[in-house]
Amino acid sequence: MKVPLVDLAIQHRELEKELVKVFRAALRSGIFVDGAEVAAFEEEFAEFCGAKYSVGVSSGTDALRFALLASGIGPGDEVITVPFTFIATAEAISQVGARPVFVDVEEKSRTMDPQKLEEYLSKRKRDKRGGTVPKAIVPVHLYGHPADMDSIMDIAQRHGLLVIEDACQAHGALYLSRKVSPGWKRGEQREGGSRTEPSQEKEGSADGMWLPCGSMGLAAAFSFYPSKNLGACGEAGAVVTQDQDIAEKVRMLRDHGQTRKYRHEVEGYNGRLDAIQAGILRVKLKRLPHWNAKRRERAKRYNELLSGLEPLILPNEAPYALSVYHLYVIRTEQRDKMAEHLSRQKIGFGIHYPLPLHLQRAYRHLGYGKGDFPVSEKLASQVISLPLYPEMTDSDQEQVVEAVKEFLKLAGEA
Ligand SMILES: Cc1ncc(COP(=O)(O)O)c(C=O)c1O
Structure with missing residues (x-):
């Protein structure tokens, strides 16, 4: 990886x-x-x-x-x-x-x-x-x-x-x-x-x-x-x-x-x-405030490096919020294809979470169905978490961004 x-x-x-x-x-x-x-x-x-x-x-x-x-x-x-x-x-x-x-x-x-x-x-x-x-x-x-x-x-x-x-x-x-x-x-x-x-x-x-x-x-x-x-x-x-x-x-x-x-x-x-x-x-x-600050810096840098790439929706921090970016999660309609590309490029990623709870088999007895929570369903089909940890270097981050950009270019040409 x-x-x-x-x-x-x-x-x-x-x-x-x-x-x-x-x-x-x-x-x-x-x-x-x-x-x-x-x-x-x-x-x-x-x-x-x-x-x-x-x-x-x-x-x-x-x-x-x-x-x-x-x-x-x-x-x-x-x-x-x-x-x-x-x-x-x-x-x-x-x-x-x-x-x-x-x-x-x-x-x-x-x-x-x-x-x-x-x-x-x-x-x-x-x-x-x-x-x-x-x-x-x-x-x-x-x-x-x-x-x-x-x-x-x-x-x-x-x-x-x-x-x-x-x-x-x-x-x-x-x-x-x-x-x-x-x-x-x-x-x-x-x-x-x-x-x-x-x-x-x-x-x-x-x-x-x-x-x-x-x-x-x-x-x-x-x-x-x-x-x-x-x-x-x-x-x-x-x-x-x-x-x-x-x-x-x-x-x-x-x-x-x-x-x-x-x-x-x-x-x-x-x-x-x-x-x-x-x-x-x-x-x-003792290190957590420092680590959280580093996560925020990395998230800010991702926002800068990925801004303007039209099909991507970047995370939004509400005016009332100071997020500690446990995860840096972007959205794209081509999520599954992007995931395949990142895998090929040996860039780690996560899908948090691919199926909302109301559609899980474990909760069938609650009686919900598809379409009941459209925002959750949309997010579940579009989210992808990019690598983020406090010790991440500029070069690590640039490699991730390059792989994402490369995917968008290929997808645009397809
Ligand atoms: C939102 C949320 N709730 C609850 C839990 C459960 O925590 P744990 O895995 O420590 O039992 C987690 C952890 O994965 C979580 O992310």
Whole structure:
């Protein structure tokens, strides 16, 4: 591969000494689960997210599942999310016994369309369908770009719904809030000093307050899957919340429902965070603001190098958003042919995601069909993720751009 989609080996080479130290310390202490490393990481990550609490768990999927359970979501409840996301978002909803309900995404931000959400809820009220009752909304900050949280929180408040953020792809992304969201009180933010500082980069900062993804809903789920902006060397995740009760419930749920050894308040899960992963995440968290800034620089450069190439639609950053570009995703109607060309040229790429959830066999029982969510369906047929990682060089990026341009030229001549 000339340029891979992501290259984790580079950062691990740079950090090898520190990472090996974490492993050695765990071998010597014999503490592999919970303990001081986990507690320290939780404190540091909560601070990074501008949240009061963070609870380490064993994956992003567990984080979503535990956040929903701790919020009291279960059988008989409807949880509204988007079909254009990774399946884990919907899996978590089903697996707590609730019913996933989809509303379409907005074409530019590729995140939940607040207008569609409002439409669904008003129609739903008139229909008064029996069975399940809407209880919560799970917006997804897809590709590192925040969903329009002010609008979503507003709708949630009016309809009496909870909001759990799927921030699995958005570590450090910021949202410019024109108002203070429920669950967030001005002045409560602890100064992490480590978040991306948007004021020099974005206009309009003075009109609102930049809030980190994960700090706005009742709770949020993060994934530390290795390829994420903050990735463990294995599986890991965290629930972040401003709410003490939610944090305590998640602590119980991840540890078999225990409040103390062999005293089980509820039936829980084995969903704890490993001490080695926590130590690794602490090493990497220090670099995350720098890595996110590098991703933003690379995305900006892609935008410059690919601008004006008519058939391509480049990612759009909403005025309210500071994306951390977990993925750099362009669109073209000739996506599959472009993918073949990139493969031949040994340029890595990804398709995130080729089939929206409402058309997946796994969700046939939900009764959706083709045409129900046209924006998600269009995006699924057109998106292609280009290589992006903080250590990417100018030359790597130029090779990717050359391959894309070459494809467009060939396709134009065909
Ligand atoms: C949007 C989204 N939600 C949830 C998850 C689940 O996270 P994990 O793979 O850590 O379980 C992921 C990760 O792949 C994701 O991208």
